[in-house]
Structures are given as structure tokens and as C-alpha cells.
Amino acid sequence: MNKTLFRNLFQFMFIISLSTVLFSCGGSDDETPQPKNEDSKQSVGVSANDLLSDDTYTNLVVEIQYAEGYAPPQGAINNLKELLSSRLNKGNITIKTSEIAAPGQSTYTLDELREIEDSNRTEFTSGNTVSTYYFLADGGYSKDSENSKVLGIAHRNTSMVLFQKTIEDNSGGLGQPSTSLLTSTVMNHEFGHILGLVNNGTPVQSDHHDAANGAHCDIQDCLMFWQAETSGGLSDLVGMSSPPPLDPQCIADLQANGGK
Ligand SMILES: [Zn+2]
Numbered sequence: 001m002n003k004t005l006f007r008n009l010f011q012f013m014f015i016i017s018l019s020t021v022l023f024s025c026g027g028s029d030d031e032t033p034q035p036k037n038e039d040s041k042q043s044v045g046v047s048a049n050d051l052l053s054d055d056t057y058t059n060l061v062v063e064i065q066y067a068e069g070y071a072p073p074q075g076a077i078n079n080l081k082e083l084l085s086s087r088l089n090k091g092n093i094t095i096k097t098s099e100i101a102a103p104g105q106s107t108y109t110l111d112e113l114r115e116i117e118d119s120n121r122t123e124f125t126s127g128n129t130v131s132t133y134y135f136l137a138d139g140g141y142s143k144d145s146e147n148s149k150v151l152g153i154a155h156r157n158t159s160m161v162l163f164q165k166t167i168e169d170n171s172g173g174l175g176q177p178s179t180s181l182l183t184s185t186v187m188n189h190e191f192g193h194i195l196g197l198v199n200n201g202t203p204v205q206s207d208h209h210d211a212a213n214g215a216h217c218d219i220q221d222c223l224m225f226w227q228a229e230t231s232g233g234l235s236d237l238v239g240m241s242s243p244p245p246l247d248p249q250c251i252a253d254l255q256a257n258g259g260k
């Protein structure tokens, strides 16, 4: 497998291992200029300004479709809306949740996940409304290994996946974060990627890009931190009542690209 293909396959993943959360969501390799339009099949980060500013789109719709049995906790939806309301210049932010038939696979490839979105997504960017999409899967990612599981990915300019079964399997127990908190953390983190963080569609205003770990922030307490140390990760979330916030440098980046 050549290096570029390898990096493409592994970019924008949010991985856990048994005791560690790894935000393994690398930067985009795709340097091809992309037209600014309503196409939902562009690279992660391309729609950052459209999402942050009200120059072109004044409203936002977030469509969340979940496989049967894997509805997102209401607390995660509330936290997402709070993050978006505080950072995006949008008049109206609407979150639409619906159930879709569970494909029933134990794991999904990226192509399969994209097919599920393409067959089911109903909300697309048009007029003065920009739309984004989450699929909450009833299985894991095809790149999972025994000790390292992916919790979420951002894989197109407005598309994200949460591996909700994996999230549920790794939350809610003794010494684990609550399912609501872990869902919320992954949900907000992946949205951070389609907002162009870090340095992947939204240029950095200060030196906080953890380039060695992809499109991530080097501030440990930040939502966009890549955590590879055994002292961190899932156990860091235990006892917290809300997901990690964006740190001031990530917020400054968003503000410089049309956010608030
Ligand atoms: Zn990430």
C-alpha cells in the first residue's frame, strides 16, 4: 500500500484503543482546488467558510440518521447545538433526527458508509441553507483492530459517521465515560473537522497545529487534541459533565474564517 493511499484511508478517524483515545484524523492530502458550490462530495474542510460565515448561507441543517437501535442521546444533540450556536454565524440551526433500516453489518468500509449516506440522506445544501450529515452506524469500521477501534470519521465536506455501536460498547460502564458524553465528544470533534480544524480548510492564526498527528490541535484540553498517551483518552472524560471545549486558539481560527 503506498503512503498516500494509506494516509487517505486513515485520515479523519477518531480511534480508541482499550485505554486510550486516539484522534487519528489526519490532514487532507488533497491539494486539488475545489470549486465552491453545493456539491456534497468534496474533501473535508472545503465547506468550512460556508459553515462558519453567513456570507452565502444564513441557515444550517444538521441531519442525523441512525441505524435502528442506535439513536443519539439527547444530551449529545443538545451539546452539538450549543457548540454550533456559539461558533457559527447562522440565523437558524435545525437538527433533524431519523431512523433508517439497520444494514446489520458488524463492520463497514468507507465505500459502504458513503453508499448508505447516498441512499438515505435527504438534506442537501441549497438556497440559503447549508446542510451537514451524520450516520450513526450499528457496527464498527473496517479499519478497526482488536485493540484499536474507530469511534468516528469526517469523510467529506459535510459528511460524518459515528460508530455508535463501538461508542456504546466503550461507554457507560465502570471507569468509562457515559454514553452521552462519549457520543457528544466524538460528534463535536468530527464537526470540528468539517469546520476546517486544524489547518485543514481553516488556516491557523497561531502555532497550535499538531501536524505530526494530522489535522489536530496541540492543546491537551482542546476538543481537537489528538490523544495518544495512555494517561489520557477515555479515562480523561470520566467525571466530566460536558465534552472538551475548543481552546482559544481553535476559536480564533474559526473567527478568522467567518465564525464567531
Ligand atoms: Zn480528529
Ligand SMILES: [Zn+2]
Pocket (backbone or CB within 6 Å): 208, 217, 218, 219, 222, 223, 224, 225, 246, 247, 248, 249, 250, 251
Ligand atoms: Zn485547539
